[in-house]
Amino acid sequence: MLKKSGTAVNSSLSLMTKGFFILRAILNWMFKHEKLASPIDNLANIGGNMKDLKVMIAALLAEHIPTDVMTEQEISELVEYPKNVEMGDYAFPCFKLAKAYRKSPKIIAEEISELIKDHNMFTEVTPIAGFINFKINAGALAEIVIPTVLKEKEHYGSSDMGQNKKIIVEYSSVNIAKPFHMGHIRSTMIGESLHRIYDFLGYDTVAINHLGDYGTQFGKLIVAYKKWGSEEAIKANPIPELLSIYVKFHQEAEEHPELEDEARAWFTKLENKDEEAVRLWTLFRDMSLVSFNRVYGKLGVTFDSYAGESFYSDKMPVILSELRSKNLLQKSEGAEIVDLEPYGMPPALITKKDGSSLYMTRDLAAAKYRKDTYDFDKNIYVVGSAQRLHFQQWFKVVELMGYEWAKDCVHVDFGMVALEEGSLSTRKGNVVFLEDVLDKATEKTLEIINEKNPDLENKETVAQQVGIGAVVFQELYTSRIKDYAFSWSKTLSFEGETGPYVQYTHARACSVLRKVGEFDENQIDYSVLSDDASKEVIKSLYKFNEVVVLAQKNNEPHTVARYAVEIAQNFNRFYHDNAIIVDDETTKNARLALVKAVEIALRNVLKLVCLEAPEKM
């Protein structure tokens, strides 16, 4: 018999694989002992795990495909969703079987379909051009999915796959005393969303804001403050005031270069824990954090730690001596480097000529500290793609230091945000402040509410939830890696594939449920839900966990954001095609159950992309 040669056994997914085999074993046992009336009842016992239908189809196919031709897991990995719904809900391509069977995929598909077509799990099993297409029984699927959603509520879609695994996510990492601008939204929101996704999957997460709170610029700030600043002004308006004295410093320093020396001296004092220097630095840091936290509050972003550059300032000598004792450092042009030429990379610069440390040294010290402190399973950095080489370099240095956890460090990179007029840069004054964007979006939302729903209570709160939701959702709706140009008109649009669209759909579902009040969730005839529109909604709901796991695997929140729109679109179509509040109790209750399940799923999915789910808007 033919064996697949050179197929690597996937060892990294041992947990998932184990789960797979356990599940498989249970299924086999149950089938053999006829404990179950149908495979679908079997699913109901398993709960809301999205992978199960694929697994079941694979199990069914495996009964007719010898293991030495293709293992059940290989089959399972090939099961997919057809491009076109008309063809079916699941599909299996038979092309890889052709060699072993010495038959055309078309004929294989036909033969296998014939063997399994009477299965009560499907309404149709059709061979088309080498694919076996499965149409699932919508009512039966609803009977599994909807009660699961109603029962699991805010946990629906979650899992415990990350149990006892520690994940560090570093994101946002803004600079003290500098404006929080539109360019910072990416790291901040991608990071926060990943934070929530990992949490939802049962991981133990630590969210770190690696503040830019150290360096010679603080010497400059101290000098500027002593000459032109005041505590009152800074407390009243921290960032603009700090920025303005910082800018003034640079202007004055052009004519009076001695200011630079003064600044260096003050930074040295700061490093030596001079009382006044530390007091001022603390003031700048605390005041900056007050205004940053206002923005984080609006965005719903939270951190477990703000340990930034200053925190690691005393942890670098240890790393340096470790690099030295491991013979990794070389002198080069007066500086100290780690040679990475064998790995096709430019040298990693570790110390300057004057012996002081650099960015790279800090990241090394921070990573080591985090491993020692948290013993992470994965250490994620949500930082722009401009720093790709930097991360590759120091990950390699960690590896050369002999730490096996180098492989657990991940750079989650993303493209640049530009303005339509050019790049976003504080120095050029080419800045859009993030908070201005959030406020403007809120303002516009309030106008829309006043127009559409003037009697709404808590208008301001809702306007903030929806307006900011629009900005955040837009940010998370596309894949990370691409650059994009910030555009007011796009940011302030609330129709189509937007956050407000999803929120509106949620509010609409709430509205129906509010109108009806209580209904009996336990006596429901799910066969009512076998029309096409209902079926698509149920299928979307069923996918929840699979989508979240995919997002986690790729560290791509946009997978979840797009899923939110998918549920909303399917629900709106259902809503339009079907009257929900009808006289016939059976129909009404079944549809209400669906509405309630959608409401729960939308609330959960919105939370993962950091959006609120207002009940009215």
Add this chain to the structure above:
RNA sequence: GCAUCCUUAGCUCAAUUGGAUAGAGUACCGGACUUCGAAUCCGUUGGUUGUGGGUUCGAGUCCCACAGGAUGCACCA
């Protein structure tokens, strides 16, 4: 110069990680509110997936070359 990433409908973006006829939104045009929320829904139009090769049953996806754009490459972070 070297390296990495990006290029899909007029515009903004997807595409189950190599599967079937490449999909949405937006814009344009045309329909649907005395009835559960019209921030909604339905329909029409829109494509040589930057170009040229290769790999294979099968390529937007993998490989090579080229073009355009972005980013990085020694003392900033």
